[in-house]
Structures are given as C-alpha cells and as structure tokens.
Amino acid sequence: MASQIHAAYLDPILTRYQHNPHHLLQILREAQEYFGYIHTDAMGYLSQQLSLPRAKIAGVAGFYSFLSDRPQGEYRVLFSDNITDRMLGSVDLMTQFCAQLWVEAGKVSEDGLLSVATTSCTGLCDQGPAMLVNNIAINRLTPERTTAIAELIRERVPVSAWPALFFAIEDNIQRKDILLNGEFQSGTALAALLQCGDEAILREIQVSKLRGRGGAGFSTGKKWEFCRDAQGDAHYVVCNADEGEPGTFKDRVLLNRYADQVFEGMTLCARVIGAKLGFLYLRGEYRYLLAHLQVVLQQRRSQNLLGKSILGQADFDFDIDIHLGAGAYVCGEESALIESLEGKRGTPRNRPPFPVTNGYLNQPTVVNNVETFAAASLIALKGGEWYASIGTAVSSGTKILSVSGDCARPGLYEYPFGVTVGQVLADCGAQDTQAVQISGASGICLAPAEFNRQIAFEDIPTAGALMVFDQSRDMFEVARNFVHFFAHESCGFCTPCRVGTSLLANMMDKLAQGHGSPYDFAEIEKLNTLLQSTSHCGLGHAACNPVLDTIAKFRPAYQKRLIHHEFVPAFDLDHALLQARQMTGRDDSGAHLERSDESR
Amino acid sequence: MSELDKFAPSPLTPLPQVGEGNEVKKLKVATTSLAGCFGCHMSFLDIDERLLELVKLVEFDRSPLTDIKHCGPCDIGIIEGGLCNAENVHVLREFRANCKILIALGACAVNGGLPAQRNHLSLATILEEVYHAQHGLVDGFIPNDPELPLPLDRVHPIHEVVKVDYFIPGCPPSGDAIWKVLTDLLAGREPELGHGLIHYD
Amino acid sequence: MNQDKLETFTLDGQPIPFSAGQTIIQAAMAAGVYIPHLCFHPEFKPHGSCKLCTVKVNGRQTASCTYFAQANLVVESNITELNDERRALLQMLFVEGNHFCPSCEKSGDCQLQATAYELKMMSPHFDHFFPDRPVDATHPDYLLDFNRCILCSLCVRASRDVDGKAVFALSGRGINSHLIVNAESGNLVDTDFSSTDKAAHICPVGVILKKRVGFAVPIGQRRFDAQPISAQPLSKEDV
Incomplete structure (x- = not known):
C-alpha cells in the first residue's frame, strides 16, 4: 500500500525519463522535489522499475547534498556559506533566523515544518547573502528579509506565493565586451555554419585559438577535432554549467540572458563532431533557471534550430536535454560530471582515457564550459581571425569575470584577456584592497604587490571568480572557509582527499580555537604537500591552495594564531570534563583541568 | 616549502651517552600506567635477565617498580595506557614536563586501545547505563567524591594531548621490542623495530 | 615469447x-x-x-x-619520500576508522596492518576521528564490522564483477563515505550474499568475517607473522 503512494508520483517521472537507469539522478532529484525526501519505499519501487540494485540507488542518493533519505522540513532552508556570504553577515542572519523559528541549524524542527542548514556557494556572491528555499534562490538577505521569510514559513505560506522581489535575481552586468554586448541573433551562427560547412567552422574555431573557459584552457578546436575523429557508436556534446567554484556566477547570467548563444554553440559543436544529443548539466543551485531554459530550448525547436533536420538539413539532427546537479561541487570536474550524467555517484574517473574518446556512455564526448560555447557561436559568426585579434597572443578573446566581495560594484565584468587585476579592482570600485582570490577556493590568492598581474592563461588562468578582500578582512578565516568547503565537497574516493581535507579543516579549526602552536603549522604544511602529490583529482590537489597562498602572503594572520610555543591538544581538556561535571554535580578544583600551557 | 621531515618520526632528542667522561652516569627512567592494564609493564618485565643489564645503565624514578609517587627530572619517560580521566592527564603532563624523551608504550597509549572502544558512546549514556539503568541497581548514583578523577568525554591516545617522541605499538609490545627500543636509545641510535617486533596486537 | x-x-x-x-x-x-x-x-x-x-x-x-x-x-x-607519504596515507586510514587490532580476527592476516608494518608505522600520528560505525551480525555465517572499512571497494567490485550481484555499494560522500549492503533493512542477512561469493573472501581488512572460525590460526603462524608483506607480493589467493 505504502509503495502505491510513491508509485503515484514516481510513475510519471519514470515515464518522462523512459525508465532509463542512466537518468537515475534526475529521477531521484524530481522524487525528492515532489516528496521532500527519498522514502525507503520510493527507493524500493525505483529499484524494481529501473532494475537497479537498491544499494546502488541508495549510494547515488547518499552522494548528493540536495538528496536525502530521511524527512526534511516542509521548508528546506539552506544558507549559502561562501566567504562572501559570511562577509555580508550570513552567519548572524542564520543565527537570528534559527532563533526566530526555534530550530537548530543542521536539524529538522520538531514539528517537521522546516530544516535549516548551510550549503556551498550558491553563485549569488554579487547579491548575497543568499539562501535556497526548497531549492529556489533568494538573494540580498537582510535582517528584515530574513524575518519576513521566517514569518511566511511560520504561516505556512507556499514558497510560490512569497513576494516575487525575494526571487528577483539580478544579472549585474557591469562591463560588456564582445560576448555580453548582446548583438548575437539566434540562428545566425548556424546559418553561417550551413553556408561555409562544418569543416570550415572547425577551422575558424581553431584559428580563433579559443581555449576552454573552465580554467584549464585546453584548445577548443583541438578538443572538437579529437572528438570528431574518435570512433564511437555516438558522439555527445556536454555543456558544463556546474559552476560550483566559490565566487563564480557568470554561467548564471549567461544562461539567464544568453542561453540562445550557448545552445547555438553546442549545436555547432554537435554538427562538427557528429552528435545527435547534447546535455546541459546545470548545477542544482540554479534550479530556478530550469523553466526559462526549457522555454528557450522549445523556442529553438520551433525555430528549427534544434530537433530534426535543423534549418532544413536532412542530416542535421540534434537536441539538448537539461540535467540538473544536486549539490556536488566535484561534478564540475568533467569526468565526474559524466558519471553524474550517467546517473551515478560523481566520482572522477581515472584518466586517460579522456572524455573526447571515452565520455558519456563511454562514447566520444566534448565537455565545454558555458562561456566556451557562447564564444564559439560568436566565432562562427565573426570569424576566427577577428576573435584571435582580441586579447593576448596565447589567450585570445575575452573573459567574463565574476567580481564579488569588498567593492562598490560587484557583478560581471567582461574584458579582453590580458587585463590586469589592478584594472578590474579600479573598475569595480575596490578600495583599500588587501587581497584578491582568483578562480575561487581552488585558485590563487594575490597580495597587492601582484595586482599588476594579468588575467590570461600565460599568467593567471581562471574560470572567472574574483573575490575582493579589503584590509578589514582576516585572510586566515578566508582560507579556513575554503578548507571547510573542500572537506564538504570531497567525493571521498581517494584516501588523501577524503581524510586529508577533513584533517586540514580540523587543523585550521584548532588554530581558530586558540590551540595553535608551530607544531600545527608544520603539520598543515606537511598535509598540503601530501594532498598535492597523491590526490586523485584537482579537488584534492587544490584543497591546500588557499592555505598555502595565505601562509605565504599573509603570514601574520597565521602567526597570531600560533599562541603557544609548544604543542597543545586540539580540544579543550577542561571542556572534555564538562559532561562528567554535569553528571556528578561536581565543580571542585579537581573537577577541572587547567589549560595545558605549563606542560611542554 | 620549508625543509620538513615529512611524516618521518621526530628527530632524536640527544641523550647523555652512557660511559661518557670518567664516571658512569646512569640515565633516569620513569614509567607509569594510565588507562592501561599494566600488561605493558608485565611485558617490560619479560626482558627477564636483561633487567640486570638494564639497571647497570639506568636508574628508575617514578615507576610501579619503585613506588616513587612523583616524577623528577628524567631522561626517559615510558607511558602505558591512554587518557581516560583527569588524573591520567595530570600524570601525563608531569611526565612530559620532566622527561627529555617520552615513549608511548603499547596500544592504549598509542591509539587509545581497549578503553577507547567506549568513544562511540556519549559519557552520559555510559554513566547512566552503569550507575542508573543497569538491572539490579537500586537507588544507584554516579560517584561524586572529589577524591575520584572525573572521566573525560572521550578516551585519547597520549599523542593527542602532549608531544610524544617514540611509540612502541603492541598489545602488549613484546619484551624484545621494548628492549630493542631502549637499547637503541641508550646507544644513541634511532630506534627501529624490524619484522616481528612491530605489531599492533 | x-x-x-x-x-x-x-x-x-x-x-x-x-x-x-x-x-x-x-x-x-x-x-x-x-x-x-x-x-x-x-x-x-x-x-x-x-x-x-x-x-x-x-x-x-x-x-x-x-x-x-x-x-x-x-x-x-x-624511496624515503614516497614511503613517508605512504605511511601518512596509512595513518589517515587508521585514524579514519576504528582499527583496534587486538580484538580483530583478521589481525596477522590483514593487508592494512601488514602494509603498516612494512612501512614502519609506529603511531597513528593524526588525531583520531573515532567515528560511530555499526556492526552487522545479522547473517548466520558472516559478520560485517564497518569500523575497519577502508573503502577500497574490492567487495563492491567482486560482488558486481564476479558474483553477478550487488551485495555491496558505497554511499555518502567525503569523510562520511561508507559501505552499505543491498537490503531495505540495511542488513546482510536480507541480501543474496552467500559464503561462496567472491565478495565473501576479498576483504583486505577485517570487515567481512566468517563466523566461528576466528583466531583459528595461532599467533606466530598467521600469514604475515611468517614473512612481511613485501616478501609475498603475490598472495596465495592472488596466483
């Protein structure tokens, strides 16, 4: 009987996904959205319907932060916990919110009304602090707005009836260049393609020297060519819109306002490599963009820019599915993303082989960044040479930067490659800047002496996050926030990252709690080396970057945490007796342990 | 990056060498058992007749062997057992403050051992179960005499609370392993346990 | 050739x-x-x-x-540099779980332990996590002690690739990664696990244990008592 309840909502979902086990993550995500969590009977039903072992389904559900196998609140409130949210007061707001609703962070309220927790950066750093309520983003939290939300929840007003203003996510485009100036007309790049042929378009992409905008900077033309030349039963195009790097939000804007240009770039790629199917892998935090993107796709189908016989070409069939992530930063890594697309846990694969030969369903697959596809459309339209003439010799074109933190005008800034960090700071109205974190938590942290460095693959390669910290900020706390981010997002596959990121977070907490000594400092440095040299993927390699950079450049922030000359425990010994004191009612001197300063 | 010792053991603290100079100055050694079972001390006695050789080289300070109650300045401190209560912490601190070299002897000192098997339960649950809820208890109460050391909320191996120089794992470590480490240290060598001497059970 | x-x-x-x-x-x-x-x-x-x-x-x-x-x-x-790093990885595995060798039936026959001996791991070095992990004794012939799991996934692979089943799987993420079994109850007894499965004999540590045969081999005669693991690169089951 119980399973009938679940069959009722699962059947339409299963039908929509053709009972395809590769769509397990999408099915689970929708099940969670409908029912509030993945009920054990739902798991059993899916296991039977998809012919998948229950343990496999549970393993997938257990991997993604936004999926849960036990009841959540009717209202699931997640405060974005990026350092930029914290700088805008998110910690106090969450404390206030929890107090107003008598709920403890990390738990479900006793009446089941709501649950409150934190989540990794939601990509609203330019308009934070932000939260997700039942996966829908709310920006610009203030004590007033948070109070109003608490009231709406207490009165059980459905989220759909909340003031639209709460959900008014702004694009915040501050500086436009070739990509953002909005000249692109849908269909024009495809028309150019059909006019000159896909071989010529590939050549234009190669001539343009376009490099991947996810940060690694692999040549887009080469990637398309390798993929086209790879043998397979089918080829696939994947657009990586899982921008989880803290501080990045350009894809949010590109997909909100320039989706046509992105989809057109994917379609160009499809034609070049011979793909019939493409995926937009959209991070779960951008769930609110889904309806809009579906409309754009539908429009493109009705304009014959997608679907069968695109623009009347009998051999040109291509369509795009949108897959949503469910709260896993590691899925931004292309092989983990493909695993996720296949409905699995988002564990990065062993490479080689690379996705261009063995990607989605083990077939040749191009995975490109949102911005890369948008640029490809422009190149098809205006030519490779034109594009190559912009930027620097090895970094052609423009780069969109997501600027947030301590500056007057946060938002998107598009510059030709080669722009200096100092120029960006001047344009965004940053004053008294102490540090700039580029490329998010895994990127690099610059001190003022380096502000003359350039945004370019030959100097500072970046997916575009640029977080500004003024002199009032504590760079140790910045690094600590990032280290916790990595511990939370580690997929757990390899030993060094699974255990090491948590050890690192604990060590940083130890310093923060006043238990630091030079011993811990040396330990952190040793751990950093180990993570960098033995981790399975970039997440583990990068997990130490924020610490290494801030140690090197902002050492006083650490020095003041090395309070003790000699090793002291990571925990407070006196506090370790608290439970025993409470149980015995004792408070005599023997019931306490003094701090261990006097010990060596 | 600084020149770090990676994950190698900490560098040897220099000990005064036996037989240096004209007079033979004996090294001072202290031993204790914290949250342990004295099994490691029993194993220590398993070095048998080599004890006679040892006492030519060392003099025992605080130890169950001497019944000296507090530790004075020593060259080597040997700790059996982990930290289960406040008194364990006091004794460990006394040893750390007085001993040039501190050795964790046996599983409990090294990783918490058997006592640490309680760590997945809250102390409150344990005390409730033992003194209130257990079948057959009438008017049970949790002892609160100030003479009694209060238990810590978790059992800790000693390296989580003080810096430890050397570790001899085993439950217990064999007399041979203990002898090997001590003689290595007395000879100024980095202690090393080969196959068969290093074991965790 | x-x-x-x-x-x-x-x-x-x-x-x-x-x-x-x-x-x-x-x-x-x-x-x-x-x-x-x-x-x-x-x-x-x-x-x-x-x-x-x-x-x-x-x-x-x-x-x-x-x-x-x-x-x-x-x-x-x-080389020293790599062995130092390997030792640190072992120490991570030891503090991540609850590895209480004196009470473990696998002691002396455990690859984790033998590898740690080989690399002269004298202490766990890091602070312990002391996680709260369950023991599953529901199966009449086998015991699962998750405290010792090192997430190598050999049982997952053996069950899937050799036994054609899916008795084991990984769930959770990061430091909360953990092994689960394929049953609604979460108990081994409710799976199609069998003592003849490859997965029943693959665990390199002491998670998957056959009942009533523990400690059968006396100390001194266990696999790694005789020779260090480096002297037996191919184990008897490997060849």
Missing part, C-alpha cells in the same frame, strides 16, 4: 619487463617486486583510490595501479 624481447621500464633501477596493457604495478608484481597497495587486486580492474601504490614516473607522482607501463619509463617506488 622470448623474455629479452619484452620491453622494459626501470623500477628503482631494476629493469622490469612488461607486456602491452599492463600497468606498472601489474608488471612489478609479475616480476616479484612489491609496491605497497590496498585497493589493487590482480583479479580486478584497477581502481586507484587508496593511493598507497603511488610511485614517481619520470619524476611525477601517480598511482602505479592505473598507470600503463611504457618502455624506458623511470619509475621510483621504494
């Missing part, structure tokens, strides 16, 4: 012959040279998760179980 026609790479200066498609660790094992490992097993597709088998290939560190052998590679393995 004539032995000297095989191409070779060098491992710590020693030439190691290999055939096409062999990874570094496979070629090394075939040549009787030990590279520390836990998640690697000769019968299974390399996994590359424990990272114990990390070596330097032409100066760059990589897992030797997933790196294909090529002619003239210069591979370093048994």
